[in-house]
Amino acid sequence: MERSRSSRLKSWPMWMLMGVVTVCLLAIGAGRDGGPLTQQERIDSITKRLACPTCDGESVFVSQASAAVNIKNEVARQVATGQRDDEEIVAFIEERFGGRVLLVPRATGFDSLVWVLPVTVLVCSVAGLAATFRRWRREQGLVPSDDDRALVARLLAEDPEDNDEVPR
Secondary structure: OHHHHHHHHHHHHHHHHHHHHHHHHHHHHHHOOOOOOOHHHHHHHHHHHEEOOOOOOOEOOOOOOHHHHHHHHHHHHHHHHOOOOHHHHHHHHHHHHOHHHEOOOOOOHHHHHHHHHHHHHHHHHHHHHHHHHHHHHHHHOOOOOHHHHHHHHHHHHOOOOOOOOOOO
């Protein structure tokens, strides 16, 4: 038994080290930039984030509506001039067409509720369920009473050959 405990103590630092290395590699991989994009890749990236103002649920990248084509041309013109970065181009288009043109809401201001609210509801639900299960467990009285102990002792003491019935 002592050897088992010793081997467990020796293995947990290795697991911790592997966990730290994994987290570091994931952080590096997630933050890695794919390198410079071509103009067409930038245009496609921006237009995939914008919603067609006349279509229902389509991005500017997919839509062939005249409004989407005009937005796509404006994005291409601004990318070609090179005076604005992607965020500034999206902000410009949003300013002209309003917030309804964004497919993915911003993570600031009132729009941040779209991201925060589901997580908050999930955390509160899990906490509520945990509290309810704990309360149910206490109410059920999982600790056996003296009567329960006496019944179990009596049934264990009985000789099974004396009684043909199986106790329920």
